[in-house]
Amino acid sequence: MKTETLDYRDSEINLRGYLAYDGNIGGQRPGVLVWPQVCGPGVHSRTKAEKLAALGYVAFAGDYYGNGRELDRLDDAIKLAQSLFGDPTALRRRAMAAFARLAELPQVDSSRLASIGFCIGGTFSLELARAGAPLRGVVSFHGGLPTQRPAEKHAVKARILACTGGNDSLVPPEQVNAFQAEMTAAGVDWQMITYGGVKHNFTDPDTARLGNPALEYNQLADERSWNAMAGFFEEIFA
C-alpha cells in the first residue's frame, strides 16, 4: 500500500490531506474522500483511509483546519469546528477543495467518487451532497444531520447512507426525523441504519481518550457500519 501526505489549498489556507491506495492496482479506480472527526486528521481517519485502500479504492483523508492540524482537546476542536460550520459557503468550499484534489489524481476515476465521514466528517460529506457535488454516494458515520441549507429538490446527485447510534445524544431522534424529511422532500435516494443502544463516535477504538461520556466505541457497530459501507460502494461503483 502507498500512503503519502498531499497538500492542497482552499484560497489562502494550506490543507494537508492523507492519500492511501494500492500501488499494485493499475488503471483508474473509484476515489473516496474521508472526513475525520471534529479533532481533525489523525490515526482514526488515516486508518479508515488505509482500509479503503485495501478494498481497492483511492482514499483521501481531508483536512479541516489547515496544515493537517489535529487537536487533543475536544473543547478546542469544537470551537474551531463551530467557526467553520458558521459559514456554510466557506464550509462547502473547504469540502470542495479536497474533492477537486482527489478528482484530479491520475489513478482516480473521476466519474466514480464518494465521500465518507465521521462525526462532523459525516456532516461535511452530507454538505457536499447537498451542494450537488458529482458524487456517486455519501456515507455518514455518527454524523450530525442538521444543515443551514437544506437540500433542494433534485439537487443531490449522491445516494446517501447514514449510520447512526440509537443512543447518540448528539444525534437525537428530532435530528434524525428532520433529516429524513429533508432528504425525502428533496427526492434523495437515502438509507439510514440505526444501531440499538449505540452512542456517538462508535467507530473510533480510541474514543475513551476524549473523556466524554456521550461518546463510546462500539466494535460491533463499527464493523457492521463498515460492512454496510462496503456493500453500498459495490452497488454505487458497479
Added chain:
Amino acid sequence: MKTETLDYRDSEINLRGYLAYDGNIGGQRPGVLVWPQVCGPGVHSRTKAEKLAALGYVAFAGDYYGNGRELDRLDDAIKLAQSLFGDPTALRRRAMAAFARLAELPQVDSSRLASIGFCIGGTFSLELARAGAPLRGVVSFHGGLPTQRPAEKHAVKARILACTGGNDSLVPPEQVNAFQAEMTAAGVDWQMITYGGVKHNFTDPDTARLGNPALEYNQLADERSWNAMAGFFEEIFA
C-alpha cells in the same frame, strides 16, 4: 435444489410448510424460517426460501392458516390474521410449531437457526424473538412492530435486524420509535434500516395485484434489504 412441502401440526391444525435446500451440500447447515405476508404462503415466500437455499441454508416457509392456505383478497387475509394475532399465546405456539419442525430436520444445525418474515411475517418472527426462542437472529422486512407482550429484559436471544420503508404508512414513526425503545429497554442487540421514500411490502414484485396504494414494490430496497440480511447471516452464523 430440493424443494418439498412438509406438513406439521399446531394442536389440531394441520400446517403445510415449504422446504428448500441444496441437496448437494453435505452435513448440517443453518436453518431459516421464512414467514409469508398476510395472504399466507405463496410465490413470494417460496421464492425467498429458494433464494435462501441458494445461499446454502435450509429454508422452511411456514404456514399461518392451515393446509398452506393462501388468500387472494387482502381484506379476507387481514381478518384471518387479526384473529390469529388476537391471542398472543396461540400466535407464539403457531410460530413455535414451525420452529420445532425446522430444528428437527436432519440437515439442519439446530444451534444455528434464524427467522425472517415479510409484513406480518416480520411480526411473527419478532414474536419468536420476544418469546425467547433459541434463534441466532431475526430479520423483519416491512413487518409490523407492535406487540401485546413487549420483550422482557434479557429474554431475547436473537439479534434483530428490522428493515422498514421510510414511507410505510402501516409502520409509522410512532411504531418505529416504540419498537426501538422496547428493544433497547430489553437489552436486545438490534439494528434498523430505513429506506427513504419506500412503502409497505417493498419486497414483493407482485404487490400491485393487491390493489392497495399503501403497498408498493421497490426493487432497490428489495435488493438492499436482502443483501443486508445475507451479511447479517454471515455474522450470526459464523
